[in-house]
Amino acid sequence: MIRSPTAARPFLIISYLCIHIQKALLNPMEYDFRVIEEKWRKHWAENGTFQAKENTGKDKYYVLDMFPYPSGAGLHVGHPLGYIASDIYARYKRLQGFEVLHPMGYDSFGLPAEQYAIQTGQHPEKTTQSNIKRYREQLDLIGFSFDWEREVRTSDPTYYKWTQWIFTELFNSWYDESTQKARPISELIHIFEKDGNSGVFACCDECNPFTASDWTAYSESEKDDLLQKYRLAYLADSWVNWCPELGTVLANDEVVNGVSERGGHPVEQKLMRQWSMRIKAYANRLLEGLNTVDWSDSIKEMQRNWIGKSVGCSVHFQIENSEEQIEVFTTRPDTIFGATFLVLAPEHPLVEQLTTQEQKADVDAYVKASSMKSERDRQSNVKNISGVFTGSYVIHPFTQKRVPLWLGDYVLASYGTGAVMAVPCGDQRDWDFAKHFGLEIPNVFDGIDISEAAYAEKSGRIANSDFLNGLEVKDAIRTAIERIEADGIGRGKTNFRLRDAVFSRQRYWGEPFPVYYQDGRPKMIDLQHLPLVLPEVANYLPTSDGRPPLGNAEKWAWDSQKNEVVSNDLIDHEHVFPLELNTMPGWAGSSWYFLRYMDAQNDDVFADRNNIEFWKQVDLYIGGSEHATGHLLYARFWTKFLYDRGYIPFDEPFKKMINQGMILGKSAILYVDSGNNVYSYDVVQKLDDVSNLREVRVLIDLLGDQDDVDQDALRNWLPDFKDANFVCNEQGQLICKREVDKMSKRWFNVVTPDELCQKYGADTLRMYEMFLGPLEQSKPWDTKGINGVANFLRKLWRLFHFNDHNAPQITDENPDKEALKTLHKTIQKLSDDLNRFSFNTGVSNFMICVNELSEQKCHHRQILEPLVILISPYAPHIAEELWQRLGHEAGSVSKAALPKFNPDYLVDDAFSYPISFNGKVRFKLEFPRTMSPKEIEEQVLSNDQTAKWLDGKDPKKMIVVPGKIVNVVV
RNA sequence: GCCUGGGUGGCGGAAUUGGUAGACGCGCUGGAUUCAAAAUCCAGUUCUGGCAACAGAGUGCGGGUUCGAUUCCCGCCCCAGGUACCA
The missing domain is CATH 3.10.20.590 (Ubiquitin-like (UB roll))
Structure with missing residues (x-):
């Protein structure tokens, strides 16, 4: 057991190695994982054992891991968990005769490298490169069967060339609702030229009708402005989540509880001209597509909630003494007779116009107060009811009664029409609002008491509602919509919670937009001139006048004649134009990387059509569930878009997905008082008064088997402990309390795969990570149990009884019934475990098998050879070594055939x-x-x-x- | 609040269609081997009572269905993740 401070480690490792070498010299038959694992890693790399090939005549299987962001902290044992599982699966698929695509790469654009650059002046490219190198070394140690020929890096210009191209394709597309498909913008222009926009049923921003002759009469810039309303990637003024601390905008899923996901900085609402993605166009298909993929219910449900489909109708309310109308969206048109007031969001465009002179002061104050509140404040004060009367009234379309018009910040400008018809008897928020301001609460439900709370169930009968009286809610909804449509005051409508995604970031370390501005209008750079490479800047911060970091670049202008980037000095707005200063968000590169693996080095297309036809969808995708509403939604969106435009033959990227659980760390805690005393946990437990003690986390590497700290090491670890007085237990130990936390440097509880590979070997690490428990469950890491797996592999090795010449002592005779039963039981259980992705029971079954064969003193080649193949996906290094020693060609166990199950042996x-x-x-x-x-x-x-x-x-x-x-x- | 998981020994966990609860491993206890230690091997290890044979209890809690329930149904409690004025 190494129980030393990091400082003392080199010495211990050396002495450990000495003992180990001594042992190996004494006993050549021993299992020496160090020599074996290095030998096979080298062999696989030199022979390209795991390179995937297209059109081999075999069936294909595509196993993908979510690629990592290469952070400076390196990998801890939690990171490879999913990679090990996918690697085992990929290796089994090869043994089953599939051609397997199992690639790896890096999501290498991102904030941390940029923050580091701001602090140190170090170019993000440089830190990214060195982080990737470190990641690669760590990954290589574990013996993955990745095809590294296909590695991708999102920050590599040969990769982001195609990210830029996809962006231009999105810009040059619109969404045709009538065919439910994205189409080239040129086709839309053609339609406009012929018929105007009246026959166009598109997903677009609000747009007044125009005729073909109107269109032809429009100026170029008017046409451009109109087309922006239709493009799938468009430039628009929109309310964005602005994070002043990070100096950038964030997508909705990058904001958690009103603060930025990265860094936890406050976020506010701001109106900015930004690139956006019209993901809303795909809302329905993103919802429907969930029924065709094999993902966990929880992830599907999260996406369904995120998309948030609600079916209802729009209703127009005529404003009293005005030509204007207010449109509201409701899912409960059956309760329209219970609508006693209307509420507008404070940001609603008609607010100013509708406010009467008497109410002006109050309304202005309220609007101002609301705009000061961040979204977070609005959300956290749900119970805090606020609002103000505008002084205006609308006319109820059925009763013709005057209905007062209020403002309330519980109505969101960004959802629906930013206005609701308030039905206090049927909606709790409306009920609360009515109670608070003393507004009427008429009841439209038959036999329901609404004196204490609103009745929001969608069941029962409607009353006090003219033509809806006596109807069941469901029928009433249908009847109400029919009547509303017949009277021309509204129409059946479906709304989605999903909002268009802001696609601009005011950052340096991201993909540059292939866009320059001619008279303020965006122009795309053609594919043949891409990639538009990220320029050098002297400073990674925003410019002094508040422009994004790319504003610092001196050479960041586009010469539209030479088609190249030139110095800003040359900008003349004739041929040389300024380039876009924003960059793309982190999710741009990760939205399509699974396609690039199919043909990672192609310079002519993002991936060759033949390769795409061969590999098709990802068959198995493994990664964390934290990407449920971000990456997984955006990747589906881009896939559907590329499908619509005919670039790929499938419209869902990931057929089956498994979400591995998080591996948590076990922190070690000691107690410190205001003096200079450090207490053992068992001492603290006996104290009566612990109010003056506080918990301090210490480096877990300093602990021994009994959670006792190496006291000398502790003194050397941090100056705080240098001269501290240790209050030990009776045995003179300083015992730590163990607590489960996230595994993080911050809590000093990180365990790295490197140290475990060094000490126990990669095969042991692989099997132990799987043995911990079900893949999808989160579980704390405890290195103690790893001995069990290490022992198991030694036991497996001993089964072969190697002599002094490394030859196994085995027989070619026919095995007995018992051994055959053990083997075939194992084959059967393992295939079952594999189908259920139950890797933990897989390891158990190997243990049971080896225990039984040891007991039986089995020496039969006919049993041991199939066992070696069977275990090779889990423990590939030892399997290759055993396979070679059994007399097979080096490295060939990876290409062997999985032994077939024969039920006859189990009868x-x-x-x-x-x-x-x-x-x-x-x-x-x-x-x-x-x-x-x-x-x-x-x-x-x-x-x-x-x-x-x-x-x-x-x-x-x-x-x-x-x-x-x-x-x-x- | 709502949605999705989950709750089984000292610990990680197993039990796949309702059919021997606790596989496998860790830890612990005892023994063999050893000058000693490591490693290895053997035996035991859900709890309670008993020297033991054995008996009783037992899968978050309370009910139900069944010859039989960790598994199915109803009601509740707790934990984790997601989400939240979405009209």
């Missing part, structure tokens, strides 16, 4: 029946499997032991389940 002639009385098992009796239930019944009844449990009584009933159980009811 038993007899079965040991548990005999239970009233459901409790009391003893066992063995009967032939062929014995009939009738005979078994007789045999059991005539047995001596039965008499004891009957205790003189007669059995009421007997249940005999052949091959399972016997139950006697007394």
Whole structure:
């Protein structure tokens, strides 16, 4: 056991190595993982063992891991968990005869490298490169079967060339609702030229009707402005989540509880001209597509909630003494007779116009107060009801009554129309609002009490509602919509919570937009001139006048004649134009990387059509569930878009997905008082007053087997402990309390795969990570148990009884029945475990198998060879070594055929029946499997032991389940 | 609040269609081997009572269905993740 401070480690590792070498010299038959693992890693790399090839005649299988962001902290044991599982699966698929694509790469654009650059002046490219190098070294140690020829890096210009291209394709597309498909913008222009926009049913921003002749009469810039409303990537003024601290905008899923996901800085609402993605166009298909993929229910549900489809209708309310109308969206048109007031969001465009002179002061104050509140404040004060009367009224379309018009910040400008018809009897928020301001609460439900709370259930009968009286809610909704449509005051409508995604970031370390501005209008740079490479800047911060970091670049202008980037000095707005200063968000590159792996080095297309046709969808995708509403939604969106435009033949990227759980760390805690004393945990537990103590986390590497700290090491670790007084227990130990935290440097509880590979070997690490528990569950890491797996691999090795010449002592004779049964039971269970992605029971089954074969003293080649193949996906290094020593070609176990299961070996002639009385098992009796239930019944009844449990009584009933159980009811 | 998971020994966990609860591993206890230690091997290890044979209880809690329930149904409690004025 290494129980030393990091400082003392080199010495211990050296001494450990000495002992190890000594042992290996003494006993050449021992399992020496260090030598073996290095040998096979080298062999696989040199022979390109795991390179995937297209069109080999085999069936394909695509196993993908979510690629990592290469952070400076390196990998801890939690990171490779999913990679190990996917690697095992990929290796099994190869043994089953599939051509397997199993690639890896890096999501290498991102904030941390940029923050580091701001602090140190170090170019993000440089830190990214060195982080990737470190990641690669760590990954290589674990023995993954990745095809590194296909590595991608999102920050590499040869990669982001295609990210830029996809952006231009999105810019040059619109969404045709009538065919539910993205189409080239050129086709839309053609339609406009012929028929104007009246026949166009598109997903677009609000747009007044125009005719073909209107269109032709528009100026270029008017046309451009109109087309922006239709493009899938568009430039628009929109309310964005602005994070002043980070100096950038954030997507909705990058904001958590009103603060930025990265860094936890406050976020506010701001109106900015930004690139956006019209993901809303795909809302329905993103929802429907979920039914076709094999993902966990929780992730699907999260996406469904995020998309948030609600079916209802729009209703127009005429404003009293005005030509204007207010449009509201409601899912409950059946309750329209209960609508006693209307509420607008404070940001609603008609607010100023509708406010009467008397109310102006109040309304202005309210609007101002609301705009000061961040979204977070609005959300956290749900119970805090606020609002103000505008002084205006609208006319109820059915009763013709005057309905007061209020403002309230519980109505969101960004959802629906930013206005609601308030039905206090049917909606709790409206009810609360009405109570608070003393507004009417008429009841439109038959026999429901609404004196204490609103009734929001979608059931029951409607009352006090004219033509809806007596109808069931469902029928009432339908009838109301029919009437609303017939009267021309509204129409059936479906709304989505999903909002268009802001696609601009005011950052340096991201993909530059392939865009320059001619008279303020965006122009795309053609594919043939891409990539538009990120320029050098002297400073990674925003410019002094508040422009994004790219504003610092001196050479960041586009010469539209030479088609190249030139110095800003040359900008003349004739041929040389300024380039876009924003960059793309982190999710741009990760939205399509799975396609690039299919043909990672192609310079002519993002991936060759033949390769795409061969590999198709990702068959198995493994990664964390934290990307449920971000990456996984955006990747689906881009996939559907590329499908629509005919670039790929499928519209869902990931057929099956498994989400691995998080591996948590176990922190070590000591107690410190205001003096200079450090207390052992067991001492603290006996103290009466602990109010003056505080918990301090210490480096877990300093702990021994009993959670006791190496005291000298602790003094050397941090100056705080240098001269501290240690209050130890009776054994003189300083014991730590262990607590489960996130694994992080911050809590000093990180365990790295490197140290475990060094000490126990990669095969042991791989199997232990799988053995910890079900893949999808989160679980704390405890290195203690790893011995069990290490012992198992040694036991496996001993099964082969190597002599001094490294030759196994095995026989070619036919194995006995018992050994065959063990083997085939294992084959069967393993294939079952694999189908269920139950890797933990997979490891157990290997342990059971090796235990049984050891007991049987099995020496048979016919048993041991299939076992080696079977275990090779889990423990590939030892398997290759054993395979070679068994006389096979080096490295070939990775390409062997999985042994076939033969049920004949499992058939038993007899079965040991548990005999239970009233459901409790009391003893066992063995009967032939062929014995009939009738005979078994007789045999059991005539047995001596039965008499004891009957205790003189007669059995009421007997249940005999052949091959399972016997139950006697007394 | 709502949605999705989950709750089984000292610990990680197993039990796949309702059929022997606790596989496998860790830890612990005892023994063998050893000058000693490591490693290895053997035996035991859900709890309670008992020297033992054995008996009773037992899968978050309370009910129900069934010959039989960790598994199915109803009601509740707790934990984790997601989400939240979405009209």
